[in-house]
Amino acid sequence: MSNNDAMNSEIRFLEEVEEKLKTRITEINALFLEGEKQIESMHDYYWENYTEMDEYGYENYDNQQALLGEVNANNERLMKKQRLKKMIDSPYFGRVDFLFEGEEESESFYIGIGNFAPKAGMTPLIYDWRAPVSGLFYDYDRGQASYEAPGGTIEGEITSKWQYKIKKGKMVYAFESDTKIDDEILKQELGSNGDVQLKNIVRTIQKEQNEIIRNVKDKVLVIQGAAGSGKTSVALHRIAYLLYHDRKNLKASDILILSPNSVFADYISHILPELGEENIQEMSFDLFAYRELKGIVSDCEDRYDYLEKLIHFPEMGIRESYLKKQSAGFVGEMEGFLAVLEDQLMDFKPVKIRTLEKTEEELIHLFYFKFQDIPILARMDAVMEYLVDEYETLYNRNLPEDEVEEIREKFNRMYVTRDIYKIYNWFLEDNGYETLAKIPYENRKLQYEDVFPVLYLKYRMLGGTRHKHIKHLVIDEMQDYSYLQYVVLSRLFSCRMTILGDRAQTLDSQMQDVLTFLPKIFGRTIRKIIMNKSYRNTIEIAEYAAKFTGEKDLEYLERHGKPVTEKTFDSDEELLNELIREADAGMDKYETAAVLTETMDEAYTMTRMLSNRGLPVNCIDRDSSTFEKGVTVTTFYMAKGLEFDQVFGVFPKRENPMTGQAKYICATRALHELYMYERA
Numbered sequence: 027m028s029n030n031d032a033m034n035s036e037i038r039f040l041e042e043v044e045e046k047l048k049t050r051i052t053e054i055n056a057l058f059l060e061g062e063k064q065i066e067s068m069h070d071y072y073w074e075n076y077t078e079m080d081e082y083g084y085e086n087y088d089n090q091q092a093l094l095g096e097v098n099a100n101n102e103r104l105m106k107k108q109r110l111k112k113m114i115d116s117p118y119f120g121r122v123d124f125l126f127e128g129e130e131e132s133e134s135f136y137i138g139i140g141n142f143a144p145k146a147g148m149t150p151l152i153y154d155w156r157a158p159v160s161g162l163f164y165d166y167d168r169g170q171a172s173y174e175a176p177g178g179t180i181e182g183e184i185t186s187k188w189q190y191k192i193k194k195g196k197m198v199y200a201f202e203s204d205t206k207i208d209d210e211i212l213k214q215e216l217g218s219n220g221d222v223q224l225k226n227i228v229r230t231i232q233k234e235q236n237e238i239i240r241n242v243k244d245k246v247l248v249i250q251g252a253a254g255s256g257k258t259s260v261a262l263h264r265i266a267y268l269l270y271h272d273r274k275n276l277k278a279s280d281i282l283i284l285s286p287n288s289v290f291a292d293y294i295s296h297i298l299p300e301l302g303e304e305n306i307q308e309m310s311f312d313l314f315a316y317r318e319l320k321g322i323v324s325d326c327e328d329r330y331d332y333l334e335k336l337i338h339f340p341e342m343g344i345r346e347s348y349l350k351k352q353s354a355g356f357v358g359e360m361e362g363f364l365a366v367l368e369d370q371l372m373d374f375k376p377v378k379i380r381t382l383e384k385t386e387e388e389l390i391h392l393f394y395f396k397f398q399d400i401p402i403l404a405r406m407d408a409v410m411e412y413l414v415d416e417y418e419t420l421y422n423r424n425l426p427e428d429e430v431e432e433i434r435e436k437f438n439r440m441y442v443t444r445d446i447y448k449i450y451n452w453f454l455e456d457n458g459y460e461t462l463a464k465i466p467y468e469n470r471k472l473q474y475e476d477v478f479p480v481l482y483l484k485y486r487m488l489g490g491t492r493h494k495h496i497k498h499l500v501i502d503e504m505q506d507y508s509y510l511q512y513v514v515l516s517r518l519f520s521c522r523m524t525i526l527g528d529r530a531q532t533l534d535s536q537m538q539d540v541l542t543f544l545p546k547i548f549g550r551t552i553r554k555i556i557m558n559k560s561y562r563n564t565i566e567i568a569e570y571a572a573k574f575t576g577e578k579d580l581e582y583l584e585r586h587g588k589p590v591t592e593k594t595f596d597s598d599e600e601l602l603n604e605l606i607r608e609a610d611a612g613m614d615k616y617e618t619a620a621v622l623t624e625t626m627d628e629a630y631t632m633t634r635m636l637s638n639r640g641l642p643v644n645c646i647d648r649d650s651s652t653f654e655k656g657v658t659v660t661t662f663y664m665a666k667g668l669e670f671d672q673v674f675g676v677f678p679k680r681e682n683p684m685t686g687q688a689k690y691i692c693a694t695r696a697l698h699e700l701y702m703y704e705r706a
């Protein structure tokens with residue numbers, strides 16, 4: 027076939043697909059309206075007849091179930107319609123022609139964001155990018171290939187591969203390529219301007235990324251990936267893949283992502299809906315801890331408070347103290363303390379439940395032997411319930427609720443204290459650490475270094491709730507969680523996990539490689555994958571950033587841009603003039619720019635100075651929840667995970683131990699242009 031013929035046949039196929047998509051949407055619309063009518067008439071029937079329904083409620087129940095079934099079916103129709111409407115805009119982006127082993131003619135498989143068959147049960151015209159056969163598109167060039175189908179491995183040969191760009195239903199380009207995902211297309215995608223949200227990458231998923239996305243074997247998958255290597259993108263596409271392949275057992279509400287902050291959560295929030303899935307829950311671990319510690323302390327510092335202190339007071343030993351309290355050694359000391367705590371904590375006294383008397387020895391026996399497996403602060407309750415039960419069985423009568431409560435209090439008074447804050451202070455004192463201020467609940471604010479130790483103590487003493495309903499946990503920025511935080515996480519979640527991060531981006535003066543201790547915590551179920559190729563930055567920016575880390579073996583996509591500008595200014599005036607000039611020039615070509623500082627105070631000052639000079643900026647702090655088009659001012663640590671077309675790093679000339687890491691994180695946020703400014 028000549029090139030022209032091939033193109034014409036592609037355009038005819040596109041037109042055919044669009045026609046069929048429209049017909050299917052019309053059919054679904056009709057079914058939806060029919061469903062609405064059904065629902066309405068079921069409602070009418072119910073209201074007319076519910077007084078006469080059978081007394082046991084069977085008929086009522088059946089009616090409710092039928093109604094629910096119809097409502098769900100209509101919701102599904104609505105979702106399907108939305109998906110198909112999106113597909114009209116761009117129905118597919120790739121095609122593989124595959125010659126099955128033993129066959130004579132190859133079959134064409136078009137690949138898009140969803141499956142599409144003109145009628146239910148018919149062979150699809152388009153295959154979802156997550157379908158088994160679509161793996162061929164991402165994993166192979168022309169030649170021998172295979173894919174995993176539910177029934178086993180399918181062997182054959184790829185005879186041709188095509189890539190398309192279809193926009194608003196029109197073919198922008200279609201070309202046959204014999205390489206995997208053409209680098210030129212990837213460069214085009216990356217060379218375009220940054221969105222205010224992370225993009226979906228289905229068109230250009232790379233082979234090594236695809237391997238991670240389609241991994242269903244490993245219980246705990248740990249991805250160490252360079253800045254901009256696509257870790258977050260891959261983790262989200264993996265979720266979409268898992269949801270597609272295990273629809274029966276896995277729902278979006280069964281998945282939780284631990285993310286650094288709300289801005290980041292917003293930044294990634296549209297990807298799953300775009301891929302036709304519901305969004306998933308997101309939570310910051312610090313916020314979770316804060317909520318869990320209500321009742322023990324009235325306030326807690328978070329990671330950002332800790333970082334600010336670290337930058338402002340590098341000489342005060344804050345880091346050393348934090349690291350100590352997050353270490354395996356410290357957990358060991360807490361365990362040692364817990365092993366001997368009972369003697370210090372308990373003050374047994376004989377008790378009476380009406381006429382049933384129990385001596386101190388009997389209570390001690392129950393407490394130390396019968397119920398020894400129950401966490402210590404929950405154990406007295408178990409002893410009490412056991413004895414109330416004994417009384418009620420003996421006298422064949424139930425005790426009133428309020429009396430049981432009085433008895434419970436009497437038993438609880440056998441604890442010297444139930445205040446975990448006080449108990450933590452005992453531990454600190456016993457082990458030679460500085461103790462916390464002995465103050466009432468309302469005034470207690472935990473320093474960040476104590477937040478997770480106290481939470482650990484709480485779970486060990488009261489027992490923690492296992493979050494059994496969560497079937498998959500995603501931990502982004504894994505390098506920023508401490509040993510102790512992982513120990514707490516492993517107590518809370520026993521599900522499958524995708525853990526991803528970059529040791530070079532640790533929010534500390536030194537890198538932390540969590541892979542040195544994760545296997546100890548999660549066992550041998552861990553699989554580690556390294557992603558070395560960076561996609562975000564131009565070569566100029568990536569090479570500049572690499573100077574700060576000493577990480578080797580990094581690969582870059584050959585995308586060039588403007589050289590990095592490094593400048594020192596004698597006055598704010600000069601710095602602002604230059605920054606505004608470059609940002610103004612950028613506004614013509616780009617969508618997003620960021621001015622990144624080391625501390626929040628510096629970010630507020632920059633916001634004020636830039637606004638005063640008429641540059642509209644949006645300041646992101648820990649209370650922000652979205653990031654917008656235009657110029658953003660924030661700290662390097664709030665900008666983690668985000669990216670901007672232009673980045674202006676504004677740092678004081680005086681360095682502190684965090685400066686290297688801060689500059690690295692700042693530099694790797696830039697897609698096209700990077701300016702590193704210093705104020706004298």
Ligand SMILES: Nc1ncnc2c1ncn2[C@@H]1O[C@H](COP(=O)(O)OP(=O)(O)OP(=O)(O)O)[C@@H](O)[C@H]1O
Nearest residue numbers: 227230231232253254255256257258259561562667
């Ligand atoms: N296969 C791909 N095709 C197109 N774009 C990609 C691909 N992989 C990654 N990217 C792009 O590279 C950029 C970085 O991706 P992402 O934010 O997922 O990386 P990351 O490893 O989480 O980065 P960081 O750790 O630096 O925050 C994004 O713009 C993303 O769209």
